Amino acid sequence: DDVLTILKILMIGESNVGKSSILLRFTEDEFHDNIQNTVGMDYKSKKMSIDGGTVKLAIWDTAGQERFRTLTPNYYRDGQGAILVFDVTDRTSFTKLDMWLTELHTYSNKPDIVKMVVGNKIDLPNRQVTTEEGLQFARRHQTLYIESSAKTADGIMCCFEELVQKIIQT
Ligand code: GTP
Ligand code: MG
Numbered sequence: 702d703d704v705l706t707i708l709k710i711l712m713i714g715e716s717n718v719g720k721s722s723i724l725l726r727f728t729e730d731e732f733h734d735n736i737q738n739t740v741g742m743d744y745k746s747k748k749m750s751i752d753g754g755t756v757k758l759a760i761w762d763t764a765g766q767e768r769f770r771t772l773t774p775n776y777y778r779d780g781q782g783a784i785l786v787f788d789v790t791d792r793t794s795f796t797k798l799d800m801w802l803t804e805l806h807t808y809s810n811k812p813d814i815v816k817m818v819v820g821n822k823i824d825l826p827n828r829q830v831t832t833e834e835g836l837q838f839a840r841r842h843q844t845l846y847i848e849s850s851a852k853t854a855d856g857i858m859c860c861f862e863e864l865v866q867k868i869i870q871t
Pocket of ligand 1: 714715716717718719720721722723733734735736737738739740763764765766821822823824825849850851852853
């Protein structure tokens with residue numbers, strides 16, 4: 702059998718931006734309007750074919766709400782990729798990305814962790830953050846950038862593929 706490379710990926714960002722929904726779309730190809738807020742941490746794994754090989758993604762999802770968060774340093778330990786999610790219809794969730802980056806850099810033990818900023822919920826009409834603003838933020842912090850909808854599945858596969866490509870190249 703081939704030896705599987707396992708990559709640990711972290712999902713972070715404010716509550717309700719759609720972290721768990723992105724993960725559910727990616728792993729099960731499902732979307733739930735009534736998904737529960739995450740309490741503590743959640744974990745899902747998925748195999749992915751990339752560059753003719755297979756990697757196993759170990760994806761950790763945490764609560765955006767402070768009162769539901771536990772064991773932050775354990776969560777971040779050995780993460781090779783981080784997906785920072787904001788909601789394009791919620792400006793505050795975009796502004797808070799600075800805080801999430803600071804937290805990531807505080808707890809991550811990998812200075813070269815690969816980061817992907819995701820502007821989610823692009824299926825909704827009432828946008829408060831433009832693509833240009835998202836791209837500017839990503840450029841300033843040297844992260845990847847993509848926009849997505851967990852509801853329609855737009856951008857979801859690309860998000861994980863591009864992140865994994867970059868991790869493998871690093
Ligand atoms: P916490 O677990 O509290 O940190 O929240 P979360 O970031 O995991 O958000 P969650 O996935 O629970 O989604 C919050 C709400 O937004 C739910 O009602 C979802 O159905 C909805 N939602 C998530 N992604 C999308 C999307 O792309 N489009 C639309 N229209 N709604 C979405
Ligand atoms: Mg969640």
